[in-house]
Amino acid sequence: xxxxxxxxxxxxxxxxxxxxxxxxxxxxxxxxxxxxxxxxxxxxxxxxxxxxxxxxxxxxxxxxxxxxxxxxxxxxxxxxxxxxxxxxxxxxxxxxxxxxxxxxxxxxxxxxxxxxxxxxxxxxxxxxxxxxxxxxxxxxxxxxxxxxxxxxxxxxxxxxxxxxxxxxxxxxxxxxxxxxxxxxxxxxxxxxxxxxxxxxxxxxxxxxxxxxxxxxxxxxxxxxxxxxxxxxxxxxxxxxxxxxxxxxxxxxxxxxxxxxxxxxxxxxxxxxxxxxxxxxxxxxxxxxxxxxxxxxxxxxxxxxxxxxxxxxxxxxxxxxxxxxxxxxxxxxxxxxxxxxxxxxxxxxxxxxxxxxxxxxxxxxxxxxxxxxxxxxxxxxxxxxxxxxxxxxxxxxxxxxxxxxxxxxxxxxxxxxxxxxxxxxxxxxxxxxxxx
Numbered sequence: 001x002x003x004x005x006x007x008x009x010x011x012x013x014x015x016x017x018x019x020x021x022x023x024x025x026x027x028x029x030x031x032x033x034x035x036x037x038x039x040x041x042x043x044x045x046x047x048x049x050x051x052x053x054x055x056x057x058x059x060x061x062x063x064x065x066x067x068x069x070x071x072x073x074x075x076x077x078x079x080x081x082x083x084x085x086x087x088x089x090x091x092x093x094x095x096x097x098x099x100x101x102x103x104x105x106x107x108x109x110x111x112x113x114x115x116x117x118x119x120x121x122x123x124x125x126x127x128x129x130x131x132x133x134x135x136x137x138x139x140x141x142x143x144x145x146x147x148x149x150x151x152x153x154x155x156x157x158x159x160x161x162x163x164x165x166x167x168x169x170x171x172x173x174x175x176x177x178x179x180x181x182x183x184x185x186x187x188x189x190x191x192x193x194x195x196x197x198x199x200x201x202x203x204x205x206x207x208x209x210x211x212x213x214x215x216x217x218x219x220x221x222x223x224x225x226x227x228x229x230x231x232x233x234x235x236x237x238x239x240x241x242x243x244x245x246x247x248x249x250x251x252x253x254x255x256x257x258x259x260x261x262x263x264x265x266x267x268x269x270x271x272x273x274x275x276x277x278x279x280x281x282x283x284x285x286x287x288x289x290x291x292x293x294x295x296x297x298x299x300x301x302x303x304x305x306x307x308x309x310x311x312x313x314x315x316x317x318x319x320x321x322x323x324x325x326x327x328x329x330x331x332x333x334x335x336x337x338x339x340x341x342x343x344x345x346x347x348x349x350x351x352x353x354x355x356x357x358x359x360x361x362x363x364x365x366x367x368x369x370x371x372x373x374x375x376x377x378x379x380x381x382x383x384x385x386x387x388x389x390x391x392x393x394x395x396x397x398x399x400x401x402x403x404x405x406x407x408x409x410x411x412x413x414x415x416x417x418x419x420x421x422x423x424x425x426x427x428x429x430x431x432x433x434x435x
Contacts, residue, residue: 003033010086011037012044014286022314034065038075047294072133085146095279102274112261113409120152122430150199151350168335171316200258262408327359344369397434
C-alpha cells in the first residue's frame with residue numbers, strides 16, 4: 001500500500017499527540033511516510049514538533065519524515081489527508097466565549113449557546129482561507145475537519161466551496177457510547193447506533209448490539225434511570241449524569257449530554273463558576289502539560305517525558321481516514337447536508353446522522369420522520385445557525401442579532417443584544433465588521 005502524507009492543520013493543538021499516536025498504532029491500515037505540522041503560531045508548532053519527534057524516535061518510527069511549517073504551500077502540496085483542528089483566537093478567546101454569557105446569566109460554553117456563536121463567527125474566515133489553500137495546493141486531498149463549531153463551519157464551507165472533499169467529524173457520540181458501555185457492562189465495538197440531530201444537539205433512537213442480537217436501547221434507558229455514571233473528571237462526570245437527568249423527564253430517547261445547555265440552561269448557569277470556566281481548566285491542564293513535555297525534551301530528560309490524552313479523538317479521525325483509503329465503508333456519525341436523511345426536516349440543514357465512508361466519500365443513511373418536539377428544537381437552531389452564517393457573508397448586524405436571539409439557550413432579545421454588542425467589542429481582531 002502506498003504510504004500517505006498527513007498534514008495537521010492546527011499542529012500545535014494539545015490533541016495532536018493523541019492523533020499521531022493513533023496514526024502510529026494504525027500503520028498497517030494507514031501507512032504514513034510524512035507528517036506535517038501547520039500552525040500560524042510558530043512557538044506552539046515548535047513545541048509539538050519536539051514532542052512528536054521524541055515520540056517517533058522512542059517508538060521506532062524515525063523513518064517517518066516530520067515537518068513543521070507556517071507556510072501553507074509547504075504544508076499542503078502533495079498531501080493526502082488534512083486533519084483540521086484550528087482554534088481561532090486560542091484559549092484566551094475561548095475564555096471570553098464562556099465568561100461573557102455567564103456574566104449575563106446565560107450558558108457559557110465553547111460550542112453551544114452564544115459562546116459557540118462567537119466562536120463560529122471567529123472561525124469561519126480562517127477556515128475558509130485554509131480550505132482555499134488546500135484547494136490550491138492539494139485539490140485531491142481529503143479534509144477531515146474537527147474545527148468547531150461544526151455545523152456552522154460546515155454550513156459556511158458548503159456555501160463557498162460546494163463539492164469540497166471535506167468530512168466534518170465530531171467524536172462526542174463515540175465518547176457517550178464509550179462511557180455508557182463501560183459503566184453498564186457492554187462492548188461498544190458491537191454496537192450499531194442510530195442517532196439524529198445537529199452537532200452537540202441530538203438523540204439516539206436505537207443501539208443494536210451485534211453480540212446480543214437485539215436493540216439494547218430499552219435496557220440502557222432503564223439503567224440510566226437507576227445507576228449513576230462514573231467518570232474520573234468531575235466536570236465530565238456531571239455532564240454524563242445530566243443524560244440520566246434528561247432521561248427522567250424525556251424517557252423515549254437517549255440524549256446527547258450537550259442538550260443540557262438548551263433544555264436546562266438555568267441549571268448549568270447555577271452550577272458554573274463564572275470566574276473559572278472550562279477554558280481555565282484546559283489552560284491549567286492539557287496546555288500546561290504540553291509545555292512541560294516540550295521543556296523536558298529540551299532539557300534532555302529521560303523519565304516521565306510524555307503525558308498526553310489518548311482516546312477517541314485521535315482514533316475516530318484515523319478510522320475515517322482508513323475507511324476512505326481502503327474503501328472499508330465503515331459506519332460513523334458525521335455532519336452532513338441533510339438532503340432527505342431526516343425526511344421532514346429542511347433539506348439544506350446541516351445534520352449529524354449515521355453515514356458510511358468509502359473511497360468515493362460519505363453516504364448518509366435515510367431515517368424515518370422525526371417527532372415534533374425534536375423537530376421544533378432542531379428547526380429553530382438550524383435557522384439560528386443559518387442566520388449567523390448569513391451575518392458573516394453579508395456583514396449584517398441585524399442577521400447576527402436575529403441569530404443570537406433565536407439561539408435555543410437565549411430567553412429574550414434584550415440579553416441577546418447585550419451579549420452580541422460585548423462580543424463585537426472583544427472580537428474586533430477576528431469577526432467581520434457587522435453593519
